[in-house]
Amino acid sequence: MNSFEIRTYGRTELAQLYCPDLCPEAAYRKLKHWIDLYPGLRAGLSALGLSPRSRSYTPAQVSLIVGALGEP
Numbered sequence: 001m002n003s004f005e006i007r008t009y010g011r012t013e014l015a016q017l018y019c020p021d022l023c024p025e026a027a028y029r030k031l032k033h034w035i036d037l038y039p040g041l042r043a044g045l046s047a048l049g050l051s052p053r054s055r056s057y058t059p060a061q062v063s064l065i066v067g068a069l070g071e072p
Contacts, residue, residue: 003069006063010056013066017072028054 004017014025022030035041042066048061059066067071 004066006059008058008067009054009062011054014062014072018069027036034069035065041065041068 009017011031012024012028015031016022016024018034019027020031035045044064045057045061048058048064050057050061
């Protein structure tokens with residue numbers, strides 16, 4: 001079993017790690033929904049430079065997501 005690595009991930013790449021049974025678009029929508037539900041997570045990601053136009057998550061952003069949602 002591989003351990004999860006904190007690195008830069010494309011947004012759908014990370015989403016599919018959390019939701020491997022969904023198509024890429026649905027997995028991304030699900031991850032986005034979870035991010036919006038977790039208190040302060042969206043604001044924290046924005047403070048680290050995430051914008052609606054971002055196509056990838058930086059290692060710092062991935063670390064914040066994993067800290068809130070757990071490892072995929």
